[in-house]
Amino acid sequence: MSARGPWAAFWLVAGAAALFLALPVGAVAARSLMGAAGQGTGLGAWAAAFRGGALPEALLNSVLAAGLAAAIATPAGFLLAYAARCSRLPRWFRAAVSALTTLPMLLPTITYGFAIVYALGRQGLVTRLLGWQPFDIYGLGGLTLGYVVYVLPIAFLLIRNALGYVDRRYGAVARLMGDSPWRAFRTTLLRPLAGPLAAAFVQSFFLAFTDFGVPASVGGAYKTVAGLLYERMLGSLPDFGVGAAIAVCMLLPSVLGFLLLRRLERAEVRYDRPADDLPPPPCPARDALCAAAGLLAALFTLTLFCTVALVPFVEAWPYALTPTLRHVADVFADPGLRLVCANSLAAALGTAALCTLLAYAAALVTVRGALPRPAKTLIGAAATVSGCVPGMVLGIAFLLVFSGTPLSHTLALVILCNTFHFLSAPYLMMKGALEKLNARWEATGMLMGDTWLRTVLRVVTPNARDALVAVFAYCFVNAMVTVSAVIFVAGARTAVITSKIKELQHFARFDDIFVLSLLILLVNLLATALCRVATRRAARRSLP
Amino acid sequence: MRNRPRTRLLPALAALALLAAGCGGSDGRVVIASNADAEVVAALRQALDEGGFRGRYLIQTLGTAELSGKLLAEGKAIESDIVTMSTYALESAQAVHPMFAALDFGGPRPLAGDDARFRPLTAQEGAIIANLRMLEEHALPRPKSLKDLADPVYAGFVSVTDLRSSSTAWLLMQALVAAYGEAGATDVLAGIYRNAGPHVESAGAAPLRKVRAGEVALGFGLRHQALADKARGMPIDVIDPAEGTYALTESLAVVDKGPAANARALPVARCLLRARPALLKTYPTPLYHGEAAEAAGRPALPRVFPQPLTTVLLAHHQTLADEARARARR
Structure with missing residues (x-):
């Protein structure tokens, strides 16, 4: 059996990861050994990072808050994905659940924190409507809430994608054999989903753990490690050495996450061909639960979203509520806006293409390539670890390595930086989908004289089409909203919309931030709608 | 078979995007990186436009943290020719990588600070x-x-x-x-x-x-x-x-790029100082000999x-x- 195809995919991913992930992250890690304030060498930076006990405390705080958020987002994401894919609720309702659950993903994270303050704060929309403040938004409570808003869409997407590849016929068979509904649910749905559920948990955890935007606005006195990293690495007296030491500590959870996912791989259940034409059996209790979950999520998202949509159209929230288009006019008066928008679109399209390609190649290697185990482990580890590198660290790492090379200040570098910033979620999405597909296709294809690559192109790819489109859309949308890494890499001529947002944040012009967020939302809605049309048209064409 | 063109599309698109993105280098414009507020940037733009530099410069505004991160990580390799930010932050960047040129173009004398590399712009x-x-x-x-x-x-x-x-x-x-x-x-x-x-x-x-x-x-x-x-x-x-x-002063500095330097960087830096009268209206602290601020906007007890x-x-x-x-x- 020739293994040229899998090896080609391996070298593609390994080469790219070595150059654009290992090298930059290695450069940062090396900084941590150059001592504090970049002077000399030694463990000075590590000693400074651990002095005063702030770091261990912040690490524990972050693990707790991010763990809590992941523990809420994973079951909630499962329930909502289940409502969207496996209930007998009306089609429009299920579509609305999908759309509203993923809506926060289409907005830059900076906006959530403010949306929470503007909705649930002392003078917030909800507080004013209710007449009292539901709960104190600062500290662990607000932080967890913000994280859940941030990570729920990705947990939902990972699980919903995987659900699409679970064969419903097994459920029908289980019921025919007289299994209780709970037992049938457990053996034919929960067990095959163990991998994707764990992936959703791990991914949610990573996202929350490395996020800086939410703690900055609602963290209060609750110190997170991302906040500490920001303060030491880029605070009023920036120190890359200490920052690097903290960043290295932040990589530890990714190792644990990777090991957890590895353990669960053994329990994978595979299917010949996903059958989603089988309607779920009638079950009013299940549908009622799904409807309640859907309504609750919709209400929650809409509350936050209404705030974002309302604030920029009044003079000055919350004291001058006269409607105005002044903030919109202000934003569009900027002569540089067109270039910035064009840059953003180019960067997002490029990122989506490259990231989908790499995530697919990486998932093919780890799930469907007949390669030695260490090779697979290496690729899986690279793709997973990328999720635990905070964006800010990756951005600075790119500067350290690529500054002064022909790549610096180009959109190409922006695309590469984004790609490795997001890679882990798309990889997990692709992996979840590919794991569910029959493992014997490649062998069959080879017996029939096809190369591995041809089997992948002719058989695997069409069957993984939905996941590919979903990953493409995910990367596009993320590239449109990301701030943390890209802010360092984008140059004066290659600035993107979110660098504009960051700048407005610096000037405290939050009305304008919300206007730009709405603009980004519009682009993202359009992009996801296009992807959905593409999926549907392709589905119609490829019906047997 | 039908799906083949689409699977080829992705790598092609990625390659194309990277290629297209690789283009677009320097166009001779002077790049100014600044963490200043919108009013400052507007005043700087006006000074440059009136000074005959319209279309010959590019202002990139960044948050303070991002700009200091860039200075520390890139040193002289930074894209910008001119940087404006807190004087102490410029000094600390200069201490890590010697990267700024002496500003020997004359002009008004600052009231405080004797480092020839920095000229104060505003006082926050x-x-x-x-x-x-x-x-x-x-x-x-x-x-x-x-x-x-x-x-x-x-x-x-x-x-x-x-x-x-x-x-x-x-x-x-x-x-x-x-x-x-x-x-x-x-x-x-x-x-x-x-x-x-x-x-x-x-x-x-x-x-x-x-x-x-x-x-x-x-x-x-x-x-x-x-x-x-x-x-x-x-x-x-x-x-x-x-x-x-x-108060904390913000200054401007010109990156010392040696032979690769943009010849217009120093003239543009000099022209930026013409924004001082306009800036005094928002930041009413005199910074140069011969400047006076209106009493109305001044704080009660400047120290x-x-x-x-x-x-x-x-x-x-x-x-x-x-x-x-x-x-x-x-």
Whole structure:
């Protein structure tokens, strides 16, 4: 059996990861050994990072808050994905659940924190409507809430994608054999989903753990490690050495996450061909639960979203509520806006293409390539670890390595930086989908004289089409909203919309931030709608 | 078979995007990186446009943290030809990578600072910001000094920034140290932190945002930003503290790129200083010999910290602030 195809995919991913992930992250890690304030060498930076006990405390705080958020987002994401894919609720309702659950993903994270303050704060929309403040938004409570808003869409997407590849016929068979509904649910749905559920948990955890935007606005006195990293690495007296030491500590959870996912791989259940034409059996209790979950999520998202949509159209929230288009006019008066928008679109399209390609190649290697185990482990580890590198660290790492090379200040570098910033979620999405597909296709294809690559192109790819489109859309949308890494890499001529947002944040012009967020939302809605049309048209064409 | 073109599309698209993105290099324009506020940037643009540089420059605005990150990581390889930001931050970047050129083009003489590499552009001042509606609603007295902010009557109603992450907090720290000495300043600051509770912020603009949103009643932030809010008709007022109003200067510097330098960088830098009269309106502190600011916009008690504002002093003040924070938690 020739293994040229899998090896080609391996070298593609390994080469790219070595150059654009290992090298930059290695450069940062090396900084941590150059001592504090970049002077000399030694463990000075590590000693400074651990002095005063702030770091261990912040690490524990972050693990707790991010763990809590992941523990809420994973079951909630499962329930909502289940409502969207496996209930007998009306089609429009299920579509609305999908759309509203993923809506926060289409907005830059900076906006959530403010949306929470503007909705649930002392003078917030909800507080004013209710007449009292539901709960104190600062500290662990607000932080967890913000994280859940941030990570729920990705947990939902990972699980919903995987659900699409679970064969419903097994459920029908289980019921025919007289299994209780709970037992049938457990053996034919929960067990095959163990991998994707764990992936959703791990991914949610990573996202929350490395996020800086939410703690900055609602963290209060609750110190997170991302906040500490920001303060030491880029605070009023920036120190890359200490920052690097903290960043290295932040990589530890990714190792644990990777090991957890590895353990669960053994329990994978595979299917010949996903059958989603089988309607779920009638079950009013299940549908009622799904409807309640859907309504609750919709209400929650809409509350936050209404705030974002309302604030920029009044003079000055919350004291001058006269409607105005002044903030919109202000934003569009900027002569540089067109270039910035064009840059953003180019960067997002490029990122989506490259990231989908790499995530697919990486998932093919780890799930469907007949390669030695260490090779697979290496690729899986690279793709997973990328999720635990905070964006800010990756951005600075790119500067350290690529500054002064022909790549610096180009959109190409922006695309590469984004790609490795997001890679882990798309990889997990692709992996979840590919794991569910029959493992014997490649062998069959080879017996029939096809190369591995041809089997992948002719058989695997069409069957993984939905996941590919979903990953493409995910990367596009993320590239449109990301701030943390890209802010360092984008140059004066290659600035993107979110660098504009960051700048407005610096000037405290939050009305304008919300206007730009709405603009980004519009682009993202359009992009996801296009992807959905593409999926549907392709589905119609490829019906047997 | 039908799906083959689409699977080829992805790599093709990726390659194309990378190629297209690789193009578009230098076009001779002078790149100015700045963390200055919108009014400053508008004044700089106007000065350059009127000075004949229209279309020959590009201003890239960044947050303070991002800009210092870029300076430290890139050194001379930074894309910009000119940088404007806090003088102390420029000095600290210069200490890590010698990267700025001497500005030997004459022009007006600065009142303070003798480093030929930096020319001051603005002076950022701090002030107590009050949300009048909140003060009234919660029957809170109007504070007169920074020390008043430590009064337990304001518990939960104050927002300030942390000196580790924001240089705006340094304006507060300078005022406290100058008025009460280091031990006294730490005491007052601990009281303020205790009152601020969850509202000790990392970003300089955050206290103003919280005051504006009615999350708190009082904050410490940049004076001119609060004055702008007041001018927009918000129920916001600026209180100049009895301890005095301190300032941090922002300067411009030209990156020393050797033979690769843009020949227009120095002329553009010189032209930028023509924005001073316009800047004096928003930041009413004279910085050069022969300048005068209108009395109307000036703070009640402008003060200058007795020691030079170096990074060493900032690091020392940070340890005092850390001590205050630790004490506030106990």
